[in-house]
Amino acid sequence: MTVSVKPGKLIKGQTGDWEVVIGMEVHAQVTSKSKLFSGASTEFGGEPNSHVSLVDAAMPGMLPVINEECVKQAVRTGLGLNAKINLRSVFDRKNYFYPDSPQGYQISQYKSPVVGEGEIVVELDGGRTATIGIERLHLEQDAAKLLHDQSPTMSCVDLNRCGVALMEIVSKPDIRDAEQAKAYVTKLRSILRYLGTCDGDMEKGSLRADVNVSVRKPGGPLGTRCEIKNMNSINFIGQAIEYEARRQIEIIEDGGTIDQETRLFDPNKGETRSMRSKEEAHDYRYFPDPDLLPLEFTQSYVDELKAKLPELPDQKKARFIESLGLSPYDAGVLVAERESAVFYETVLDGLADKARDGKLAANWVINELFGRLNKEGHGITASPVSAAQLAAIVSLIGEGTISGKIAKDLFEIVWTEGGDPRELVEARGMKQVTDLGAIEKVVDDIIAANPDKVAQAKAKPQLAGWFVGQVMKQSGGKANPQAVNDLLKTKLGI
Amino acid sequence: MTDLTSLTIAEAREGLASKSFTSLELTNAHLAAIEAARSLNAFVLETPDQARAMARTVDAKIAKGEGGPLAGIPLGIKDLFATKDVRTTACSKILGNFVPPYESTVTSQLWRDGAVMLGKLNNDEFAMGSSNETSCFGPVVNPWRREGSNTTLVPGGSSGGSASAVAALLCMGATATDTGGSIRQPAAFTATVGVKPTYGRCSRWGIVAFASSLDQAGPIARTVRDSAILMRSMAGHDPKDTTSVDIGVPDYEAAIGKSVKGMKIGIPREYRLDGMPAEIEKLWAEGAAWLKAAGAELVEVSLPHTKYALPAYYIVAPAEASSNLARYDGVRYGLRVPGRSIGELYENTRAEGFGDEVRRRVMIGTYVLSAGYYDAYYLRAQKVRTLIKRDFEDCFAKGISAILTPATPSAAFGVGEKGGADPVEMYLNDIFTVTVNMAGLPGIAVPAGKDAQGLPLGLQLIGRPFDEETLFSLGEVVEQAAGRFTPPRWW
Numbered sequence: 001m002t003v004s005v006k007p008g009k010l011i012k013g014q015t016g017d018w019e020v021v022i023g024m025e026v027h028a029q030v031t032s033k034s035k036l037f038s039g040a041s042t043e044f045g046g047e048p049n050s051h052v053s054l055v056d057a058a059m060p061g062m063l064p065v066i067n068e069e070c071v072k073q074a075v076r077t078g079l080g081l082n083a084k085i086n087l088r089s090v091f092d093r094k095n096y097f098y099p100d101s102p103q104g105y106q107i108s109q110y111k112s113p114v115v116g117e118g119e120i121v122v123e124l125d126g127g128r129t130a131t132i133g134i135e136r137l138h139l140e141q142d143a144a145k146l147l148h149d150q151s152p153t154m155s156c157v158d159l160n161r162c163g164v165a166l167m168e169i170v171s172k173p174d175i176r177d178a179e180q181a182k183a184y185v186t187k188l189r190s191i192l193r194y195l196g197t198c199d200g201d202m203e204k205g206s207l208r209a210d211v212n213v214s215v216r217k218p219g220g221p222l223g224t225r226c227e228i229k230n231m232n233s234i235n236f237i238g239q240a241i242e243y244e245a246r247r248q249i250e251i252i253e254d255g256g257t258i259d260q261e262t263r264l265f266d267p268n269k270g271e272t273r274s275m276r277s278k279e280e281a282h283d284y285r286y287f288p289d290p291d292l293l294p295l296e297f298t299q300s301y302v303d304e305l306k307a308k309l310p311e312l313p314d315q316k317k318a319r320f321i322e323s324l325g326l327s328p329y330d331a332g333v334l335v336a337e338r339e340s341a342v343f344y345e346t347v348l349d350g351l352a353d354k355a356r357d358g359k360l361a362a363n364w365v366i367n368e369l370f371g372r373l374n375k376e377g378h379g380i381t382a383s384p385v386s387a388a389q390l391a392a393i394v395s396l397i398g399e400g401t402i403s404g405k406i407a408k409d410l411f412e413i414v415w416t417e418g419g420d421p422r423e424l425v426e427a428r429g430m431k432q433v434t435d436l437g438a439i440e441k442v443v444d445d446i447i448a449a450n451p452d453k454v455a456q457a458k459a460k461p462q463l464a465g466w467f468v469g470q471v472m473k474q475s476g477g478k479a480n481p482q483a484v485n486d487l488l489k490t491k492l493g494i
Numbered sequence: 495m496t497d498l499t500s501l502t503i504a505e506a507r508e509g510l511a512s513k514s515f516t517s518l519e520l521t522n523a524h525l526a527a528i529e530a531a532r533s534l535n536a537f538v539l540e541t542p543d544q545a546r547a548m549a550r551t552v553d554a555k556i557a558k559g560e561g562g563p564l565a566g567i568p569l570g571i572k573d574l575f576a577t578k579d580v581r582t583t584a585c586s587k588i589l590g591n592f593v594p595p596y597e598s599t600v601t602s603q604l605w606r607d608g609a610v611m612l613g614k615l616n617n618d619e620f621a622m623g624s625s626n627e628t629s630c631f632g633p634v635v636n637p638w639r640r641e642g643s644n645t646t647l648v649p650g651g652s653s654g655g656s657a658s659a660v661a662a663l664l665c666m667g668a669t670a671t672d673t674g675g676s677i678r679q680p681a682a683f684t685a686t687v688g689v690k691p692t693y694g695r696c697s698r699w700g701i702v703a704f705a706s707s708l709d710q711a712g713p714i715a716r717t718v719r720d721s722a723i724l725m726r727s728m729a730g731h732d733p734k735d736t737t738s739v740d741i742g743v744p745d746y747e748a749a750i751g752k753s754v755k756g757m758k759i760g761i762p763r764e765y766r767l768d769g770m771p772a773e774i775e776k777l778w779a780e781g782a783a784w785l786k787a788a789g790a791e792l793v794e795v796s797l798p799h800t801k802y803a804l805p806a807y808y809i810v811a812p813a814e815a816s817s818n819l820a821r822y823d824g825v826r827y828g829l830r831v832p833g834r835s836i837g838e839l840y841e842n843t844r845a846e847g848f849g850d851e852v853r854r855r856v857m858i859g860t861y862v863l864s865a866g867y868y869d870a871y872y873l874r875a876q877k878v879r880t881l882i883k884r885d886f887e888d889c890f891a892k893g894i895s896a897i898l899t900p901a902t903p904s905a906a907f908g909v910g911e912k913g914g915a916d917p918v919e920m921y922l923n924d925i926f927t928v929t930v931n932m933a934g935l936p937g938i939a940v941p942a943g944k945d946a947q948g949l950p951l952g953l954q955l956i957g958r959p960f961d962e963e964t965l966f967s968l969g970e971v972v973e974q975a976a977g978r979f980t981p982p983r984w985w
Contacts, residue, residue, distance in 0.1 A: 054596060058821040060589065061576045061598060061700040063735050093817050095863070097840055104820020155836070157825070285863035287872060290706035290814050293736055 006130035008176025010218060013249045019218045020245045021225075022175035022211060023135075026188055028167045028198035029142065029206040030073045036141050036165035037064030037107060044204055048147075048158040056163040058102035063291050066091075070165040071295065073197040074114050074139050076305050077167055080195045080312055081134050083118025085302045089138075091292045095285040099157050100143035108168075109138035110286045114295060120191065121314060122183040123332055132184050133172030142166050167198065173212070173222070178238040178245075185209055185234050186336070187313075193338045194312050202232045211237055213244045215252070223248070224258040228265050228272055240265040244272050316341055324348075324358035333366050339380045340365070343387050350391025357398035364394050368411055389414050392421040405477050406430050432480050436487070439471070439479050443487050446470045454492060461494040498523040499663040500980075503567050503720040506666060510556055510566045517556065517566025521549040521610050524568045528612060528664045533985050534635045536649075536659040538573055539581055540613040548610040555608065564727055565608030570665035572656050573614040574621055575601050575711075576700040580611075584702040585629035586619045588847025589828040598700025599732045600669060600711045607727040612665050616655030619849045620819065621676055621704040624923040626654025627909065628851040636684060636906050637662040637981040641948035647906040650680030650923070656714045657684040661981055667715040667724050671701060673708045674807055675902075675927025678939035681714055682901035682952030685941040685979035687721045687969065688714045690927075692960045693934035694739035697732030703818040705811040706737075708931040717978065718940060718969040722746035725962060741960055749963035750970045755789030757895040757964070764800035765899045765926060773945045774900045781898055781942050781953040784975035785968060795894060797885040800929055802878045807928040808921060809862050809875035815852075816859025822847060854917065883933040890958050896968055897956040899926050901939040905949035930956050938965040940972045941979050950979050 010017040035042055038055035055062045078085050092110035115137035121129050144162035148155045169188065175181050189207055192198040200207050209232075214225035228244060231237045243265075248258050262281075263272040311319070313335040320331035335341045344365050351357045369390060373383060393410055396402045402410060402425055410421055410430060425431055446467060447454055457463045471484045488494075498520050501509065509515050525542045545568065552566045576582045576594040583589040597605070605611070618628040625648035626634040634654040636647040638661070649658040653670035657680035660668050670677040672690035681688025689712040696711040703709060713724035726747065731740040761782060766775075782792050824830035824843030831842035848856065862871035889897065903925055913920030930937040935956055942953040953972055957965045 057826055059594065059596070059827070060582070060584070060592070060702045060821070061594075061698075063699050065734060065736055095817050095820060097820065097823065097837075099823075099825050099836060102821060102826060104823065105817055283865045285817070285860065285865075285868075287813060287817070287863055287868070291703075291736065 004131065005174045006124075006128075006176060006180065008180055011215070011245055011249060014253050017218055018215045018245070018249050020177055020241065021173050021214050021216060021222060022177075022181050022241060023173035023225075024171045024175065024181065024184065024212065025210040026169045026171075026185065027208045027210075028077075028169060028192055028200070030070045030139075030165035030167055031197055031199055032067060032069045032073060032165055034067055034069075035163040036067055036070050036139060038163055040163065042164050046160050048156070048160065050160065052159040052162070056102065056159050058104070064107060064289075066292065066295065067165065070139060071114070071297070072305060073165075074137060074167055075297075075302060076195050076309060077169075077192065077197045078115030078118065078137055079302070079306050079309055080191045080197075081115070081118035081120055081137065081169070083134050083137065084116035086112065086114055086116055087297060087299060087302070088112065089114040089295045091139075091289045091295065092286045093289045096282050099155070100146055100162070102144065102159065102162060106141050106143065107289055107292070108140035112294075113138035120184075120187055122180065122187040123336075124179060124183055127329055127332075130180050130183070132174045132180070135170040135172050137167055137169045140166050140168055178241040181211065181241055182234050182238045185237060190313050190336060190338065194310055196310075202234070205232060208232045209237060211241060213241055213248070214258070215245050215248045223252075224260050226258065226261055226263050226272070228263050229275060231265060233267070236265055236267050239267070239270055240272055243270060247272065313341070320362070324354070324362070326359060326362050330362050330366055333370075334362060337380065340370075343380050343383070346387035347391045347394065350388045350395075351398070352395050353398060357394050360398055361391070361394045364390060368408070372415065384415050384418070385411065389421055396421060396425060400432060400480065401425060402430055402432050403477060403481055405472075406432065409477075430478065432478050436483060439475070439483055440487055442471050442474050442479070443467070443484070443491055446474070447491055457492050458494060464488055464492060464494060467492070499527045501666070502717050503564075503666045503715060503723050504717070506567060507565075507723075510561070516553045517549040517568075517610060518546060518553055520566060521545050521568045521612070524612055524665055527662075528659075531662055531664055531985050534637060534658050534662055534664075535632055536616055536634050536655045536662065536664060537570065537613045538583070538585060538616045538629075538631045538655065541580060541611055542613075544580070545610050545612050548605070552608045552610065562607035563723065564604060566610060567608070567666050568610045568612050569604060570612050570615045570656060570659045570668040571601055572617050572653055572669050572671060574617055574671050574702045575669055576702070577601055577611065577614065580614065582614065582702070583630070584620050585617050585631055586822075586847065586849070586852065587630045587829055588822045588843065592828050594700075596700060599697035599734065600701065600728045603727050603730060604669070609727070615653075615659055615668055618652035618654065618676075619852050620702065620815070621652035621671055621673055621709075622815070622851050622855055623651040624675065624679055624920050625907070625909075625912065626651035626680070628849050629654075630849060633909050634658045635909070635985075637983075637985065638684060638906060638949055639981075639984065643947075646909045647949070648683070648909050650683035650902075650906060652676040653680050653688070653714060657681055657686050657688070660684070660686045660714050660716055662983075662985070663980075667713055667720055669711060669728065670714045671704075671709055671711050672927075672931065673704045673710075673811060674931050675924040677712045677714060678927050678937055678952070678954055679902050679923055681939040682941070682954075683906040683950065685950035685952075685981070686714050686716055687718050687941070687973070688712065688939045689721045689725055689962065689965070690930060690937045691725065691729060691962055692739075692936045693931075694737055695729050695936070695960065695962070697730070697735040697738045699732055699734040705814040706818060707814060708807075708811055710931070718938075718966055718973045719747060719750045721938070722750055722966045739960070744963055746963060746966055749966040752963075752967040753789065754785065754967050754971055757790045757968070758793050758893050759785050759790045759968070760793055760795035760889055760894040760897040762795050762797045762800065762897055762899060764797050767903065767925070771904060771945070774903065774951065777943050777951050777953065778898070778900050781972055784972055785898065787975075788971045790968070793894060795889045795892070795897065797882075797889065797929070799878060799881040799885050803882055803929040803932055804921060804925055806875040806878035806882070807924070807932055808858070809871050810879060810932070812855040812859035813863050813872050814859070816856045816863065819848075819852070819856055851917070879932045882929055886929075886933045886935060886956070895958070895964050899954045899956065901926060901952035901954040905945045905947070905951055926954060930954075935959060936962045936965055938962075938969045940969045940976070942972055942976045944979070
C-alpha cells in the first residue's frame with residue numbers, strides 16, 4: 001500500500017528548515033469481559049489482585065488459552081483501519097524479567113501479526129486531510145501494575161491488569177508534525193470507539209502511545225529516532241513532539257548526533273528526558289510460544305465480521321454531507337466523537353421533516369448545544385438538553401411555530417428548567433405571530449410614528465432593517481420575520 | 495498380604511471386582527512396600543492418609559458397583575504433576591514447599607476413574623536429566639543390580655522415581671512425563687513398560703513445564719496391558735490445553751492381543767550406531783525376529799536426519815525451558831532469597847533454587863534465543879525438526895505401521911558414573927528417543943531382555959500419530975516373547 005505523505009509544518013533552525021518524521025505505536029486495551037489468555041475479569045478499579053487467574057499469576061503448569069472475543073475485536077479493528085487481515089498469525093514470547101510480568105515473558109505477536117498494512121484518513125485544520133499508513137496491528141498481554149508507594153521497603157504488584165488484551169497499532173512513519181500526530185491519535189481513537197473495540201479512555205490508560213520522533217532536512221535521509229514512551233494525552237503528544245524535534249535540531253545544529261534511545265515526557269516541565277539508551281535495550285529473545293497453536297481463521301469469518309461492522313466516522317461524514325447537505329466541516333465536527341454522532345442522529349430521528357430540518361439541527365447541535373456544553377464543562381452524555389428536546393426545538397423553528405430568536409430563549413428554559421418544548425411554547429405564549437392583520441397593524445403604527453426613518457429607508461433600502469427590529473421588539477420577538485419583511489417592503493415601497 | 499503388590503493392574507482389577515480383596519488392603523500393601531523401600535528414594539512424598547481415604551471411598555463405590563476403570567488401583571505420581579493440596583516441587587529447591595490449589599488434568603482423570611494416590615515420585619529437577627541424579631531430593635536407586643555387584647545403579651530419568659517404584663512393586667503403575675526419552679529410557683533401565691503418547695494426546699495442564707512443544711505425559715507400568723489401561727484414563731482432549739487434540743480416546747486395552755500379521759515394521763538403518771554394544775544389536779535383531787514370527791513384515795527404512803536430532807533437541811528443549819522457568823523468580827511462590835534490589839532477588843533466588851543441570855540448560859536456552867544467535871541455533875534447529883518429522887512421514891507414507899529400535903544405547907549405569915565431566919555423555923542416553931519427541935510421535939519402551947551383567951534392556955516401537963493402539967499390539971508381542979522381568983528384592 002502506498003500512501004502519499006502530507007508535508008507537515010517545517011521547523012526553522014539556524015541552518016534552515018527541518019522536517020519532523022513521526023511514527024506511532026498505540027496500545028489500545030481491547031474491550032472484552034475477560035483477559036487475552038485467561039478467564040479473569042478485565043474490570044477496571046477492582047481491589048488489587050482480585051481479578052487474577054492461575055494463568056495470570058503464572059502458577060506452575062498453567063497454560064494460556066486464547067480468548068476468541070479478543071481475536072474478533074482485533075479483526076474488527078483491522079477492518080476499521082482498512083487493513084489486511086492475516087488468516088494465520090503467531091503468538092510469540094517476549095522474554096524479560098520484571099515483576100510486572102509474572103510469566104517472565106509477555107505473550108505478543110512478533111513476526112506474524114493478526115493484522116497487516118492499512119491506512120486511515122485524518123482531519124487537519126482548515127478542512128485539510130492526511131492519509132497515514134498503518135504498518136500492523138497485533139494482540140498482546142498487558143503488564144501488571146507496580147505500586148511503589150505502599151511500603152517504605154517494598155514494591156507491591158497488582159496483577160489485575162496483567163494479561164488484559166492490548167492491540168498494539170503501529171503506524172508507518174508517515175506523520176510529519178505535531179498536528180498530524182494529534183489528528184492521527186484522535187482519529188484512531190474515534191474509529192476504535194465507533195467499533196467498540198476499545199473505550200479509548202486515555203486517563204484510565206486504555207489508550208497509550210509510544211511516539212518515535214526524528215528530524216531531517218526536507219526530503220533528506222531519515223535521522224536517528226528517539227522513542228517517547230507511554231503518552232496518555234493527545235495534547236501531551238503534541239507538546240512532546242514539538243519539544244523533542246527542537247531538542248534534536250539543536251543537537252544536530254550544534255554539531256552533535258542523536259543517540260537512539262527511549263525517552264519520557266515530563267508534562268510539568270514540558271520536556272522529554274532520557275530513560276534508557278539503545279545499549280541498555282533488552283534482548284527480548286522472541287520465539288513462537290509453544291503453548292499456543294498458530295491463530296487461524298477463515299476468510300468467511302472475516303467477511304461475516306466485516307458485514308456486521310457499524311458505520312464508521314468517514315462513512316457517516318460522507319452520508320451527512322450527501323443526504324443532509326451538511327458542510328464537510330460541520331459533518332466532521334459531528335462525527336469526530338461517537339457520542340456526538342449518536343446524539344445528532346437521535347435528534348434527526350426526532351425531527352418531523354429530516355430533509356427540511358437536518359441541516360438546521362446540525363447547526364443547533366454544533367453552535368448552541370456544543371457551545372453551551374463547552375462553556376459549562378459538560379460532556380455530550382451529560383447534556384441537560386436531551387436529543388428529543390433539541391429535536392422538538394428545531395422542529396418548532398422548521399415548521400415556523402417559533403423564530404430562531406425565540407428558540408434561543410426556549411433552549412435556555414429547557415436547559416435550566418427542563419420540560420417539553422412544545423408545551424412550553426404553548427404555555428408561555430412563545431408562538432410566532434403569523435396573523436398578517438396583527439403584524440400589519442404594528443407595521444402601520446411604526447411607519448406612521450417615524451416619517452423621518454421612512455424617508456431614509458426609501459432612499460437607502462438597507463435601512464429597512466431598523467423597522468424590522470422595531471416590529472420584532474413590539475411583538476416580543478414573536479412576529480414571523482419573513483412576514484414582517486414582506487410587509488415592510490410593500491409598505492415602504494422598496 | 496505383600497504378594498498383592500506383585501499383581502498387575504489387570505489382575506488387581508479382577509481381584510477387586512470379585513471382592514477377593516479391598517482397595518484398602520491393596521493400598522496398605524503398597525504403603526508397607528513403600529515404607530520398606532525408602533532406600534530406593536523413589537518417593538519424595540508419601541501420602542498414606544490420603545491414599546487410605548481414597549481407597550475407602552472407592553471401596554464403598556465398588557461395593558455399590560460404581561467403580562471406574564481404575565477403581566481402587568494404587569498409583570504413584572511423578573512430582574511434576576500438580577496435585578491439589580499436596581506438595582508439588584518438580585524436585586527443585588526453587589518450588590520449596592509449593593502446594594498447588596489445583597489438580598493436573600491427567601491426575602484428575604485418574605482419580606475420576608477411581609485410582610488411589612500413594613504419593614509423589616522422584617524425578618530429575620524439572621525433568622532435566624537422564625539418570626534421576628539432578629533431583630534436589632537426591633538420586634533414585636534402581637532396584638536392579640548387576641549380577642554379583644552391590645554397585646548402586648541409576649534408574650534412568652527423568653521419570654526415575656516412577657520407573658523404580660513400579661519395578662520395585664511399590665505402586666501398580668505411575669504417571670511419568672517424556673520430553674526427550676524421560677519415560678522410555680527409565681522404563682528400559684528398570685524392565686518396565688513406558689509409553690510416550692502422541693504429542694497432544696494427554697493434556698499438559700497442571701504439569702510443570704520443561705519444554706512445552708515436546709513434553710507429554712504417559713504411564714509407566716509392569717505390562718503392556720497395564721500401560722494401555724492407564725493410558726485410557728490419562729488421555730483425552732482438554733480445552734485448557736490448546737495443544738491437546740480433540741480426538742476420541744479408544745479402548746487401548748482392546749489392542750492387546752490383536753494380530754500384527756501383515757504389518758510392515760521399519761528397521762531404521764541410521765539407528766545402527768558405530769560402537770553400539772553387541773548385546774543391544776542382538777536384542778534388536780531378536781525383537782525383529784519375534785515380530786516376524788508373529789506375522790509382521792520387516793522392512794529396512796531410512797530416517798536420514800536422525801543424527802541431527804540430538805543436537806537440535808538440545809537447542810529446542812533448553813530454549814523453551816529457559817522461558818518456561820522464568821516464572822520461578824521468588825516473587826509469588828516457592829523459594830525466595832532476598833536481595834537489595836529486584837535484580838538481586840532474582841539472581842539470589844535462582845542461583846540458590848536451581849541445580850547445576852537446570853542452570854546449564856537455562857543458560858544454553860537463553861544463549862540460543864539471543865539476538866544474533868537465534869537464526870543460527872533456534873531457527874536452524876526448528877528446520878531440522880521439520881526434516882526429522884518429514885523422515886517419519888515419508889516412512890509411514892510407504893505403508894510402515896511402526897518402527898522398531900533399541901530404547902537405549904546401554905543398560906543402566908552407576909550413580910555418579912556419567913556426565914560428571916561432559917554433560918553430552920549423559921545426553922547421549924536419549925539418542926534413540928529424542929527423535930520421537932521432535933516428531934511428536936507415540937513411542938513405547940518394552941522390556942526385551944538382559945545384558946551380560948543381568949541388567950534389563952528394552953526395545954522401542956515408534957508409531958504413527960495417534961496410533962498408540964498399534965504400539966500396544968506390537969508391544970504385547972514383544973512382551974509375550976521376551977517374558978517379564980522382576981528385580982530380586984535386596985532392599
